[in-house]
Amino acid sequence: MVATAPNRDGRAASDDERPLVLVSNRGPIEHYFDEAGEIKTRKAGGGVAVALAAATRTRRVSWIAGACSAADRSIAQSFKTLPWGSDGSLRLVSVPEVAARPYYNSFCNPILWFIQHSLGRELRSRGLDREVRESWLNGYVPVNRLFADAVISEIDRYGTRARVMLHDYHLYLAPHLIRRARPAALLQQFIHIPWPEPSLWSALPDWVVREICRGLLANDSLAFQTDESAKNFVATCEAYLAGDLRAAETQMRMTYEGRNIHVWSNPISIDLAELDALSESREVEQSRPAIAALASEKTIVRVDRLDPSKNVLRGFEAFDLLLRRRLDLQEHVKFLAFLVPSREGIPEYDRYAERVFALVDSINRRFGTPKWSPITVFHEQNRPQAMAGLALYDVLLVNSVADGMNLVSKEGPMVNERDGVVCLSRTAGSYEQLRNSVVTVDPLDVQKTSRALEMALELPPQVRKTMAAMNRSAIESHQLTDWLRHLLQDIELTAWRGERQLVSV
Numbered sequence: 233m234v235a236t237a238p239n240r241d242g243r244a245a246s247d248d249e250r251p252l253v254l255v256s257n258r259g260p261i262e263h264y265f266d267e268a269g270e271i272k273t274r275k276a277g278g279g280v281a282v283a284l285a286a287a288t289r290t291r292r293v294s295w296i297a298g299a300c301s302a303a304d305r306s307i308a309q310s311f312k313t314l315p316w317g318s319d320g321s322l323r324l325v326s327v328p329e330v331a332a333r334p335y336y337n338s339f340c341n342p343i344l345w346f347i348q349h350s351l352g353r354e355l356r357s358r359g360l361d362r363e364v365r366e367s368w369l370n371g372y373v374p375v376n377r378l379f380a381d382a383v384i385s386e387i388d389r390y391g392t393r394a395r396v397m398l399h400d401y402h403l404y405l406a407p408h409l410i411r412r413a414r415p416a417a418l419l420q421q422f423i424h425i426p427w428p429e430p431s432l433w434s435a436l437p438d439w440v441v442r443e444i445c446r447g448l449l450a451n452d453s454l455a456f457q458t459d460e461s462a463k464n465f466v467a468t469c470e471a472y473l474a475g476d477l478r479a480a481e482t483q484m485r486m487t488y489e490g491r492n493i494h495v496w497s498n499p500i501s502i503d504l505a506e507l508d509a510l511s512e513s514r515e516v517e518q519s520r521p522a523i524a525a526l527a528s529e530k531t532i533v534r535v536d537r538l539d540p541s542k543n544v545l546r547g548f549e550a551f552d553l554l555l556r557r558r559l560d561l562q563e564h565v566k567f568l569a570f571l572v573p574s575r576e577g578i579p580e581y582d583r584y585a586e587r588v589f590a591l592v593d594s595i596n597r598r599f600g601t602p603k604w605s606p607i608t609v610f611h612e613q614n615r616p617q618a619m620a621g622l623a624l625y626d627v628l629l630v631n632s633v634a635d636g637m638n639l640v641s642k643e644g645p646m647v648n649e650r651d652g653v654v655c656l657s658r659t660a661g662s663y664e665q666l667r668n669s670v671v672t673v674d675p676l677d678v679q680k681t682s683r684a685l686e687m688a689l690e691l692p693p694q695v696r697k698t699m700a701a702m703n704r705s706a707i708e709s710h711q712l713t714d715w716l717r718h719l720l721q722d723i724e725l726t727a728w729r730g731e732r733q734l735v736s737v
Contacts, residue, residue, distance in 0.1 A: 254294070259297025261322070305324075330370070342355070349633055350428055494726060503711070528565055535570040555606060669700075
């Protein structure tokens, strides 16, 4: 049973009538200046924003997001809120440049991102203590405070009826700041990226890890992509906050500062209706001929941001080994890579991109002929073009070092037209759901990745057909609407438990 609260005319408010305060670093739209200097809008990139936009179709939502562009900041300074969705609003949080750079370019990316994607070893060599302290105090803390203040304003506007749903690693401190100001607030947070085992957090000073754990434990409900990430979070809290909390791992409930926190997993998925519409769109149809002309008898595809965690470099190294070992595949297999520019201007990302393109050039020079180039790279943000590529893969390579979920591994099987096989990293969150219908990839072993590509290319047609059907069935069984419904149900169940405790007292 879900507890209900009376609305303004005295009736019991349904779940859909309760205002939902969504909080994320990136919002559903971004503003930009056109050539004439006028402010225009377009859909924002980023998987989190795309996924959350589904919530605004049927529910009243107050969305709080960061002002990411110069035009965003201009809008944020001119308007307190903008209309959005179904009778909802969008509030852009303007972050001063002096805080934005240490917040986003230093602490969030790469420090938090690298640690949570098991890449912390790459950070240790440069001596993190001073950089962490400065980016934490001058960036992460003040920006989280700005977001918390915006949430507190929304809570004051709606009262106890409001449900607050925060998202991802940019906002680990905000729940504590909100809780301190509004103790009765109902808070939920979903972590989109992996949560690693406690030992990997040792790349950060202990005091920072403790603050992160305390911040997240201020939520009533804390959801992760996988059971493994949820258990790793519990273990991290036990390691860094020993004596301050109680955890019952069988029920995934923790008690901290006299409050109960539900720690659970709820894998995000794709919006099949949106994906179908995009696949049938004019933009995708226009991209198909050019992409098809680049394909070969056997075509390997990958669609990724150009990010070290996506492991693009090792993927190309594995393809290089395959061409060296299997001379008969030369001129008969093609690798199409759709790589989205990512966090350009951050040194770690720029250096990684340089290494990737240097390797691609080397492979194409070594094996290429006048009629055949082994690898074609599309380096741009062009989703319709990538969808056209996913439709024709024989093998889809997803060899990420670590992934919260990886939605490409779910989009691919739903749009592919060739019974393509997915080579999927065992450390991608989607592996828990798709493991029985993919070829498993060890992301750190180039030799094994090369063998996985070879196996996938040579699977018999009937096996390929069966695996493709199993993938589609698994994906259809838990869609984006299910993910969102489970989050909202957990918020209401948490509210009901809280009201029961008040009544019993």
